[in-house]
Amino acid sequence: MKKILLPLLIITLLSVSALYRLAESLDEIVADAIAHHGTVMTQARIGVERVDIAPKNGKGIISGLLIGNPKGFKTPYALRVERIDLDIDLATLNKDVTVVRLLIIDKPDVFYETGDTQTNFGAIQKNIAAYLGPARTKNRGETLLIIEELTICNANAHASAPFMGDKTISIALPDIVLKNVGKAKGGVTPAELGQEIASAMTAKLSVAGNYERLKKSAGTTLDRAGSAILSLFK
Numbered sequence: 001m002k003k004i005l006l007p008l009l010i011i012t013l014l015s016v017s018a019l020y021r022l023a024e025s026l027d028e029i030v031a032d033a034i035a036h037h038g039t040v041m042t043q044a045r046i047g048v049e050r051v052d053i054a055p056k057n058g059k060g061i062i063s064g065l066l067i068g069n070p071k072g073f074k075t076p077y078a079l080r081v082e083r084i085d086l087d088i089d090l091a092t093l094n095k096d097v098t099v100v101r102l103l104i105i106d107k108p109d110v111f112y113e114t115g116d117t118q119t120n121f122g123a124i125q126k127n128i129a130a131y132l133g134p135a136r137t138k139n140r141g142e143t144l145l146i147i148e149e150l151t152i153c154n155a156n157a158h159a160s161a162p163f164m165g166d167k168t169i170s171i172a173l174p175d176i177v178l179k180n181v182g183k184a185k186g187g188v189t190p191a192e193l194g195q196e197i198a199s200a201m202t203a204k205l206s207v208a209g210n211y212e213r214l215k216k217s218a219g220t221t222l223d224r225a226g227s228a229i230l231s232l233f234k
Contacts, residue, residue: 027051034065043127044068044078058088058101070123075111075160075168078120082107082154097144097187107154111168114161144187150178152197176200 031051038046049064062084068077087102113120155173181196182188188196 027053030060034062038067041128041131042067042070042124044070044124058086058090060086060088062086067124069111069113069120070127072115073113073120073123075113075120075158078111078113078124080109081105082109097146097182099146099148101148103147103149104151104153105155106151108152108156110155110157112157112159114159144182144189145193146183146187147181147193148179148183150176150181150197152176 045068047066053060065081067079083106085104089099092099153175158168158170160168
């Protein structure tokens with residue numbers, strides 16, 4: 001999840017940065033930018049149901065963000081997020097570090113599928129790396145972020161693999177609330193932000209213990225599928 005959602009959030013932030021003065025058509029422009037650039041970048045269908053951006057105060061809502069799968073995968077999609085709430089400090093958009101006052105990712109739903117040679121997330125990540133090119137993958141000129149408050153809530157993950165046939169294993173993920181991410185460092189890259197989210201998610205999963213309880217009740221199949229789900233956060 002961290003590898004796919006964050007680049008699209010950066011696309012959204014950059015779109016707002018360039019276009020927030022175009023108040024009358026901003027929502028449609030940002031929605032089209034996410035769909036077009038996201039699809040080209042991931043080689044998977046990207047779409048949003050609705051975008052509402054307030055150009056004067058930096059607050060916005062992205063509803064129904066959908067990231068499909070690359071060719072060769074069978075699950076309905078890689079990621080769907082019901083709602084993303086953003087509150088951006090517009091004064092920082094043209095500076096080295098963009099400050100996001102509030103970022104709420106509500107009801108992300110992840111399908112992690114293992115194919116013959118790679119996973120759907122692995123395929124998308126390779127496509128992103130190819131799109132960004134060598135200079136960007138070496139973190140040159142990357143946007144730095146400070147997230148004053150980040151919440152990921154009501155998340156679910158599903159695992160699918162050839163050994164499971166047409167079945168999937170699902171697990172509810174614990175909510176996460178992080179404060180002042182990147183502030184002490186003067187900003188973090190998207191990759192570093194993803195790592196902080198991954199670490200927090202792994203810690204929460206260990207404390208919650210729901211994966212271990214399910215594994216005991218369902219045996220080896222869940223063990224393998226659950227391991228696949230957990231690998232999303234490594």
